[in-house]
Amino acid sequence: MITDAETRTVTAATTGERHMLLDPGMDLTLRPMRYPHFFDRFKEAIKNTWTVEEVDLHSDLADLAKLSPAERHLVSRLVAFFATGDTIVANNLVLNLYQHVNSPEGRLYLSRQLFEEAVHVQFYLNLLDTYVPDEKERFAAFAAVENIPSIARKAEFCFRWIDSIFELRELRTRGDRRAFLLNLICFAACIEGLFFYGAFAYVYFLRSRGLLNGLASGTNWVFRDESMHMAFAFDVVDTIRAEEPDLFDADLERQIKDMVTEAVDCEAQFAEDLLEQGVSGLSLADMREYLQHVADRRLVTLGIAPIYGSQNPFAFMELQDVQELSNFFERRVSAYQVGVSGSVTFDDDF
Ligand SMILES: [Fe+2]
Numbered sequence: 001m002i003t004d005a006e007t008r009t010v011t012a013a014t015t016g017e018r019h020m021l022l023d024p025g026m027d028l029t030l031r032p033m034r035y036p037h038f039f040d041r042f043k044e045a046i047k048n049t050w051t052v053e054e055v056d057l058h059s060d061l062a063d064l065a066k067l068s069p070a071e072r073h074l075v076s077r078l079v080a081f082f083a084t085g086d087t088i089v090a091n092n093l094v095l096n097l098y099q100h101v102n103s104p105e106g107r108l109y110l111s112r113q114l115f116e117e118a119v120h121v122q123f124y125l126n127l128l129d130t131y132v133p134d135e136k137e138r139f140a141a142f143a144a145v146e147n148i149p150s151i152a153r154k155a156e157f158c159f160r161w162i163d164s165i166f167e168l169r170e171l172r173t174r175g176d177r178r179a180f181l182l183n184l185i186c187f188a189a190c191i192e193g194l195f196f197y198g199a200f201a202y203v204y205f206l207r208s209r210g211l212l213n214g215l216a217s218g219t220n221w222v223f224r225d226e227s228m229h230m231a232f233a234f235d236v237v238d239t240i241r242a243e244e245p246d247l248f249d250a251d252l253e254r255q256i257k258d259m260v261t262e263a264v265d266c267e268a269q270f271a272e273d274l275l276e277q278g279v280s281g282l283s284l285a286d287m288r289e290y291l292q293h294v295a296d297r298r299l300v301t302l303g304i305a306p307i308y309g310s311q312n313p314f315a316f317m318e319l320q321d322v323q324e325l326s327n328f329f330e331r332r333v334s335a336y337q338v339g340v341s342g343s344v345t346f347d348d349d350f
């Protein structure tokens with residue numbers, strides 16, 4: 001049965017009538033291309049192609065053996081978060097985002113992102129298989145969303161936002177579209193842009209102490225992918241804002257701020273758990289400030305005033321932002337000559 005929305009899309013394709021990005025349907029028309037910036041992001045993403053086999057984690061085993069009990073606790077909690085985090089993101093992408101971003105070039109990007117999330121899942125699977133040789137411990141790590149309260153809380157936050165639009169087949173009303181926007185912003189700003197960025201900070205802290213370079217080298221790839229996922233999602237938000245500015249009002253802004261505040265609280269609770277035994281060189285106060293700083297950056301990107309006014313206390317993350325990644329990327333280009341040409345810019349929204 002053909003629905004009204006499909007009829008409208010078919011009509012739009014044949015008559016050239018414009019529809020908006022969130023209008024229901026399966027637009028198939030790539031020429032003329034309505035959102036070429038989405039296609040550009042798809043091509044950019046392909047330049048960051050990598051495989052799990054390129055990342056050697058075995059050099060980390062000697063480091064793991066010399067960690068203090070407090071550091072070992074941190075790493076075990078961190079890998080338990082990684083065990084399911086990307087699968088949750090991939091599920092939202094398929095169940096919610098792909099359905100409603102009605103642009104074939106936008107869906108090209110989302111297909112690419114789905115592939116990247118699958119590579120991340122494989123990377124963390126490999127990580128746990130390598131780091132946690134004991135089978136019982138490994139099963140417990142994969143069940144963290146049920147057993148470890150700080151991870152269960154983050155998962156509950158994600159599931160609640162997945163469920164918030166799961167029943168919506170089409171975005172027909174203003175309320176539907178705002179619900180979609182909140183889901184999209186949640187996954188970009190709070191989950192990829194805060195939960196994952198928080199996790200990366202622990203990895204780069206350890207690297208700054210000369211530890212777990214294998215994990216850090218894989219994280220460089222994931223970090224860059226996640227930066228692009230976020231940038232694409234914010235592009236979608238900007239596109240919707242240009243098409244339907246009335247969706248963005250004080251009420252939506254308040255809902256976004258509430259959501260971001262809750263995400264910071266979730267991630268701060270996770271930090272309390274990771275750092276509960278006291279890791280030398282990484283204080284809970286600094287971690288909180290860092291999370292607040294990142295959250296503020298996400299809000300500013302969305303055109304919303306920052307909540308916390310916090311600075312980035314981690315010099316090792318500044319270094320990550322600019323220097324290390326670009327060096328790393330250039331090294332790879334010269335070493336492998338794979339698919340990368342032209343200049344590469346790095347996430348400055350950090
Ligand atoms: Fe991911």
Ligand SMILES: [Fe+2]
Pocket residue numbers: 089117192225226229
């Ligand atoms: Fe992602």
